[in-house]
Amino acid sequence: MTAKTETRTRRLPFERIPVRRIILVALSLAIIYGVVAGSAATLQTGTFSGADWRTLVVNGLARGSVYALIAIGYTLVYGVLFMINFAHGEVFMSGTYTSFFVATALAESGYLNEHPLISIGILFVVSMVVSTVVAIILERLAYRPLRGAPRLVPLITAIGASLFLQYTFRGLYGANVRAYPEIAAIQGTWEIFGFDFLKKQVIVIVAAMIFWLILYLVVAKTKTGRAMRAVGEDREVAALMGIDVDRTIVATFAIGGALAGAAGILFVFVFNQVIFIMGFLPGLKAFTAAVLGGIGSISGAALGGLVLGVLEAIGPNLFLTGANVPSPNQLQPVVAFGILVLVLIFLPGGFLGSDEEERA
Amino acid sequence: MNLVRANFKTGLVGGSVIVYLALVGILERFQDRNVITGVVGLGTTLVLLTMFGTGYLVSRPKDDGTSQPFGEGLVAGAFAGALTAAVVLIFEAMLGAGIQVRNMLVSVTPDLLDLLEFGLGPGLGSVALVAVGALLGGLAGALRLLPEDVRGAINYSLIVALALSLSEPLMDGILRGLGIPRRWLYESGGLTIVGTIIVVVVTAYLRWQWMRRRDQIAETRAHMPEDRRILYRRITLVALVAVLVALPWVVGPFISDVLGTVGLYVLLGLGLNIVVGYAGLLDLGYVAFFAVGAYAMGVLTSTASFLVKPENAPFAEHGFTNFWIALPFVVLIAVVIGVLIGAPVLRLRGDYLAIVTLGFGEIIRTLVLSDWLAPYLGGAQGLIRVPPPPPAALDLRDPQHIYYLILVFGLLAAFVVSRLGDSRVGRAWAAMREDESVAEAIGISVIRYKLLAFAMGAAVGSLGGVFFAAKIGSIFPNSFGLLVSINVLSVIILGGMGSIPGVVVGALVLVGLPELLREFGEFRLLIYGAVLVLIMILRPEGLIPNKRRQRELHEQEELVTVGELVTEEGPA
Numbered sequence: 001m002t003a004k005t006e007t008r009t010r011r012l013p014f015e016r017i018p019v020r021r022i023i024l025v026a027l028s029l030a031i032i033y034g035v036v037a038g039s040a041a042t043l044q045t046g047t048f049s050g051a052d053w054r055t056l057v058v059n060g061l062a063r064g065s066v067y068a069l070i071a072i073g074y075t076l077v078y079g080v081l082f083m084i085n086f087a088h089g090e091v092f093m094s095g096t097y098t099s100f101f102v103a104t105a106l107a108e109s110g111y112l113n114e115h116p117l118i119s120i121g122i123l124f125v126v127s128m129v130v131s132t133v134v135a136i137i138l139e140r141l142a143y144r145p146l147r148g149a150p151r152l153v154p155l156i157t158a159i160g161a162s163l164f165l166q167y168t169f170r171g172l173y174g175a176n177v178r179a180y181p182e183i184a185a186i187q188g189t190w191e192i193f194g195f196d197f198l199k200k201q202v203i204v205i206v207a208a209m210i211f212w213l214i215l216y217l218v219v220a221k222t223k224t225g226r227a228m229r230a231v232g233e234d235r236e237v238a239a240l241m242g243i244d245v246d247r248t249i250v251a252t253f254a255i256g257g258a259l260a261g262a263a264g265i266l267f268v269f270v271f272n273q274v275i276f277i278m279g280f281l282p283g284l285k286a287f288t289a290a291v292l293g294g295i296g297s298i299s300g301a302a303l304g305g306l307v308l309g310v311l312e313a314i315g316p317n318l319f320l321t322g323a324n325v326p327s328p329n330q331l332q333p334v335v336a337f338g339i340l341v342l343v344l345i346f347l348p349g350g351f352l353g354s355d356e357e358e359r360a
Numbered sequence: 361m362n363l364v365r366a367n368f369k370t371g372l373v374g375g376s377v378i379v380y381l382a383l384v385g386i387l388e389r390f391q392d393r394n395v396i397t398g399v400v401g402l403g404t405t406l407v408l409l410t411m412f413g414t415g416y417l418v419s420r421p422k423d424d425g426t427s428q429p430f431g432e433g434l435v436a437g438a439f440a441g442a443l444t445a446a447v448v449l450i451f452e453a454m455l456g457a458g459i460q461v462r463n464m465l466v467s468v469t470p471d472l473l474d475l476l477e478f479g480l481g482p483g484l485g486s487v488a489l490v491a492v493g494a495l496l497g498g499l500a501g502a503l504r505l506l507p508e509d510v511r512g513a514i515n516y517s518l519i520v521a522l523a524l525s526l527s528e529p530l531m532d533g534i535l536r537g538l539g540i541p542r543r544w545l546y547e548s549g550g551l552t553i554v555g556t557i558i559v560v561v562v563t564a565y566l567r568w569q570w571m572r573r574r575d576q577i578a579e580t581r582a583h584m585p586e587d588r589r590i591l592y593r594r595i596t597l598v599a600l601v602a603v604l605v606a607l608p609w610v611v612g613p614f615i616s617d618v619l620g621t622v623g624l625y626v627l628l629g630l631g632l633n634i635v636v637g638y639a640g641l642l643d644l645g646y647v648a649f650f651a652v653g654a655y656a657m658g659v660l661t662s663t664a665s666f667l668v669k670p671e672n673a674p675f676a677e678h679g680f681t682n683f684w685i686a687l688p689f690v691v692l693i694a695v696v697i698g699v700l701i702g703a704p705v706l707r708l709r710g711d712y713l714a715i716v717t718l719g720f721g722e723i724i725r726t727l728v729l730s731d732w733l734a735p736y737l738g739g740a741q742g743l744i745r746v747p748p749p750p751p752a753a754l755d756l757r758d759p760q761h762i763y764y765l766i767l768v769f770g771l772l773a774a775f776v777v778s779r780l781g782d783s784r785v786g787r788a789w790a791a792m793r794e795d796e797s798v799a800e801a802i803g804i805s806v807i808r809y810k811l812l813a814f815a816m817g818a819a820v821g822s823l824g825g826v827f828f829a830a831k832i833g834s835i836f837p838n839s840f841g842l843l844v845s846i847n848v849l850s851v852i853i854l855g856g857m858g859s860i861p862g863v864v865v866g867a868l869v870l871v872g873l874p875e876l877l878r879e880f881g882e883f884r885l886l887i888y889g890a891v892l893v894l895i896m897i898l899r900p901e902g903l904i905p906n907k908r909r910q911r912e913l914h915e916q917e918e919l920v921t922v923g924e925l926v927t928e929e930g931p932a
Binding site (some may be wrong): 023024027083084101104141142145146149150151152153154155156157159160161162163164165166167168170171172173174175284287288291325330331333334337338340341344345348 | 380383384385386463464465466467640642644699700703704705708710711712714715716718719720722723726727729730731732846849850853882883885886888889890891892893896897900912
């Protein structure tokens with residue numbers, strides 16, 4: 001009796017069929033077909049002129065620059081701690097929402113439009129400071145006690161922290177959407193190379209580039225930047241070399257927070273409103289951007305942000321209009337998350353990422 | 361002086377908690393609820409509890425034996441009160457200067473300040489805050505000086521009194537249902553003064569007796585013969601089932617409805633437990649299967665479904681098919697979608713998987729909301745006229761009736777899930793969860809077992825959706841947001857990952873309580889967030905831990921205590 005049961009091997013259903021591979025191939029074929037056919041059909045109908053596409057692309061680049069700045073926060077933290085700081089979107093929201101009150105006060109006193117440059121500077125400082133403080137508190141209270149815990153534990157904490165921050169700010173500042181004051185100086189258009197561009201979109205793109213450059217220099221050249229890279233490489237050895245690991249991690253969160261705060265001001269230039277849940281979707285998309293570019297890589301975050309922004313802006317119109325899908329822009333999140341899923345499946349290292357297998 | 365310096369920080373932390381509760385609006389909102397009617401509201405109770413708690417925490421016995429509990433509690437409590445008073449005075453000054461604080465901090469109202477000043481005005485109120493803080497902190501510290509059984513009895517009786525007061529909507533219904541007089545205990549939503557005294561004294565006495573005889577009872581139980589023990593366990597089980605069966609008729613339709621919702625979350629929690637608790641795959645898009653279950657059931661049975669066309673007349677009356685025929689197909693559809701979603705992404709590492717599943721959840725929500733699929737799924741208008749399960753004679757829309765349906769399927773799912781956890785498959789999942797590479801090396805086909813977990817989770821989750829559709833009778837896309845996934849996740853995290861009783865407790869606490877305490881409503885998600893963070897930091901195995909899981913989570917501590925040479929090292 002024993003001999004018989006031992007030789008009989010149990011099998012799960014479908015064990016012989018490569019279910020996974022079949023589904024993967026079918027999925028990629030379907031997507032390629034959908035994208036190609038949809039785009040071709042759209043281009044044939046000629047619903048959009050060349051100018052329309054240009055507007056969409058610039059719009060996408062502006063969005064993408066904001067995603068890129070937020071994405072840096074994810075990438076830095078991931079590069080040092082190998083955890084996804086799910087609450088980073090809320091760090092972004094906290095500074096932006098707080099700066100709203102300063103902006104309203106400035107607008108009411110008339111200062112905002114008399115001295116737009118100084119005002120915008122003040123808004124940046126307020127937003128960046130608040131976001132930095134929130135990021136540091138978050139690290140201290142929620143993440144530090146969990147260093148060395150199994151991997152899912154900090155992630156679940158991060159989800160909890162994200163909810164907690166969202167609803168804390170709802171309690172503090174109220175549940176309504178609030179309209180951010182318009183700054184007259186950044187309205188209107190500029191003519192560049194014979195084309196009209198919205199001033200605020202150009203400002204957003206240029207400002208994001210400047211911030212990115214500063215960050216790049218900080219990480220590449222300063223002592224803190226070198227310490228960050230060392231801690232990311234090997235925490236124990238870095239500690240042995242005399243690097244204060246805790247301080248370096250705090251610095252990482254602080255830098256990510258400051259950039260998120262800056263991104264928030266650029267975000268309201270484009271979208272003009274604040275609400276307590278405003279951090280969720282940009283945060284998720286920025287994470288997508290970070291993964292797309294290769295998480296851990298700073299250039300990757302910038303590249304991923306821009307690519308995602310543009311794809312998101314033109315994608316639904318390009319792929320779906322021709323397929324007679326009504327209101328294609330409703331499906332923007334599908335495009336963004338679809339890209340995330342596809343990148344993770346087919347290109348888990350992202351564009352500029354290091355070898356993923358090593359870190360898995 | 362030393363005493364002040366050492367306890368000043370904790371005091372300020374306590375004060376910050378009070379200020380936080382005030383600024384996010386919890387205090388004022390909760391004040392509407394009586395704890396002891398005419399004496400103290402829930403908001404004030406929270407302030408007092410925080411002061412008491414600060415004193416109690418700060419006065420815990422120290423290793424070096426230099427404890428001065430009373431003084432420590434007093435100092436910390438006084439500082440907690442002082443910080444609150446300082447903030448109150450600042451706001452009073454701002455309001456006095458005509459600054460519209462409410463434009464920014466919406467919760468800072470005169471009512472809130474009045475609450476914090478105990479209704480005594482700014483001057484006297486802030487003195488009172490410091491004095492009350494010192495008094496409560498000192499009292500809490502003094503408790504430490506009492507023998508353990510007395511202290512336990514006092515703490516316990518206070519907790520029971522608070523719990524009884526908060527569960528007034530539930531208890532009032534039960535007492536009324538059983539025909540027990542309740543006027544002596546409850547009055548306009550809170551305990552009466554007399555009731556409070558009786559409850560505190562009685563529970564304190566019972567607890568004290570229990571503490572004294574605890575060892576004796578444990579002794580008796582240890583020496584009980586095996587067959588007697590089994591008999592007792594059976595009696596408990598039968599009693600439990602009897603209580604569950606009788607429950608809806610005791611508590612009335614409103615609470616039955618709440619119980620139904622709790623049951624739905626138990627089902628969802630059981631399903632997610634397979635994926636997260638057993639297989640260790642963090643799925644943040646679990647709502648997708650809930651939505652698939654609800655929508656599939658809706659499309660198949662609703663009379664408003666696109667499957668029902670005027671020309672196929674027999675269906676127009678009853679929908680395409682009925683609940684019971686549709687049920688297996690719905691589960692099948694969910695399994696197929698689970699495999700379709702799972703197959704491409706299951707090779708991803710844990711945290712990536714979490715984000716991707718979250719993405720899938722959002723994709724499904726966007727799709728059901730879109731105009732594109734509106735002709736089939738109803739778009740923003742949703743699917744209406746989903747009939748209750750036949751036969752009509754049983755009237756399964758009634759909350760007291762559908763409770764049984766959910767109960768039966770919940771018990772069934774619990775049975776299956778628990779057997780599954782102990783089976784060969786369950787052990788394979790555990791191996792995989794602990795170390796994927798090792799599991800693969802000993803011949804476990806990781807991808808297939810992951811897929812199996814995903815499919816089974818999907819099946820159970822879709823059952824949740826099915827009963828949701830049957831219970832509500834209409835399906836709207838907004839019921840299927842990320843928050844459902846987070847709620848279910850919170851339920852199993854609080855209860856303990858991989859633990860079936862944990863799911864029930866988690867659902868009762870996180871889904872049942874907020875329904876009873878309507879005041880909690882708007883702070884529900886704030887509390888969920890706090891629960892997730894606190895549980896992960898303080899007790900990652902949850903309230904009712906699964907034994908195996910608990911060991912995994914505390915592996916490192918054991919290693920450190922076993923051998924001093926083993927360094928504390930995280931999985932990099």
